[in-house]
Amino acid sequence: MTDIPVARLAMITLDATDPEPLAQFWSAVLGWPITVLTEQYAMLSGPSHALGIGAIPDHQAPSWPDDGRKQFHFDLAVEDLEAAAARCVELGAKRVEPQPGETWVVLRDPAGHPFCLTDAAAWG
Known part of the structure; x- marks a missing residue:
């Protein structure tokens, strides 16, 4: 190798x-x-x-929760989870339910792709 x-x-x-x-x-x-x-x-x-x-x-958005069909998603580092989530919603994202935890926020982009906002401090 x-x-x-x-x-x-x-x-x-x-x-x-x-x-x-x-x-x-x-x-x-x-x-x-x-x-x-x-x-x-x-x-x-x-x-x-x-x-x-x-x-x-004929695009079909991935499901959430994924039930094993979601192929990948973005993890985006942000300084303030709630402020970033609110801005993404203003831009056209939708917050998903249920949310899987408290250290990130899961949203769907306007085409339905899930993505996560995560605390930038966790990434070093």
């Missing part, structure tokens, strides 16, 4: 029925500019990675 990586993560891509509202949402949440926007695709450029959003006409 070698320590040389096979690849580097360049972008994560989310599916959505309409890329623009999801691109606007994630741009506001992450502070990343939208660098590509068409009817079929959007891309946000971050400091070291990109976030893509592809149009899938």
Whole structure:
């Protein structure tokens, strides 16, 4: 086995029925500019990675609680959980119920993808 990586993560891509509202949402949440926007695709450029959003006409959001079908989710570090959650809701996210704990807040983005807000202090 070698320590040389096979690849580097360049972008994560989310599916959505309409890329623009999801691109606007994630741009506001992450502070990343939208660098590509068409009817079929959007891309946000971050400091070291990109976030893509592809149009899938019959997109179905993952379930929550996940029942083993959710493939992955974002954990986002924030300074104030409740203030960040309130801002995300203002931007179009929905808070899920039940919440699984007190050290994070689970929300769904406008296309229904679950994501977690976590206390930045826990990440060092």
